[in-house]
Amino acid sequence: MKIGVDIDGVLVDFVSGFLQYYNLKYGTDLKYNDATTYYMEEAFGLPQDKISSIMNEYLRSHAFVRMQLIPGSKEAIGNLSSRHSLHIITARSSDIYDRTVGWLHHNFPGCFSKILFSNSPGLPKMSKAAICKQQGVSILVEDSLENALTCSAAGVTVFLMDCPWNQRGQLPENVIRVSDWQEIVETLQKEERFLTETL
Ligand SMILES: [Mg+2]
Known part of the structure; x- marks a missing residue:
């Protein structure tokens, strides 16, 4: 996946x-x-x-x-990257492209198969929903409510990291609020077991 x-x-x-x-x-x-x-x-x-x-x-x-990693992110990404194809999808400015890519290679070496900027140098700006559709990404881990809602409307399941800035309104069924990375790994493992057992 x-x-x-x-x-x-x-x-x-x-x-x-x-x-x-x-x-x-x-x-x-x-x-x-x-x-x-x-x-x-x-x-x-x-x-x-x-x-x-x-x-x-x-x-x-x-x-x-030198910003702090989100607790559990390193372990979870290592775990998930052995079974899934992980794509970074970021709205960071392309001005900090090199710093970002260097930081990812340093903290999560070999874990991401693609690093995609919605603001790529020399290319038109793309929404995260458009990137997910173009790349065949079916699940997105996100903290922005706005991105969660547009991706969910495009049929992408979203794990929304619980943060003070994403508390407004009701979430659609395919946006799952999670408190940490462990919850994401456990939810995906349950789903994988269910799929294996029902095949
Ligand atoms: Mg974010």
């Missing part, structure tokens, strides 16, 4: 890393649990240009490549 895997909020704790950087720089105390939307300027009532400028700085910092 082809499984799509997002990076930020799924493999790495981007929000905690960014807030830590921001708090250190400005002496503030912005908290992870208050990030109740995907957009920091909205969640914390900060000017968009201030967020954009510090975000650009953060993406080029040492702190960015």
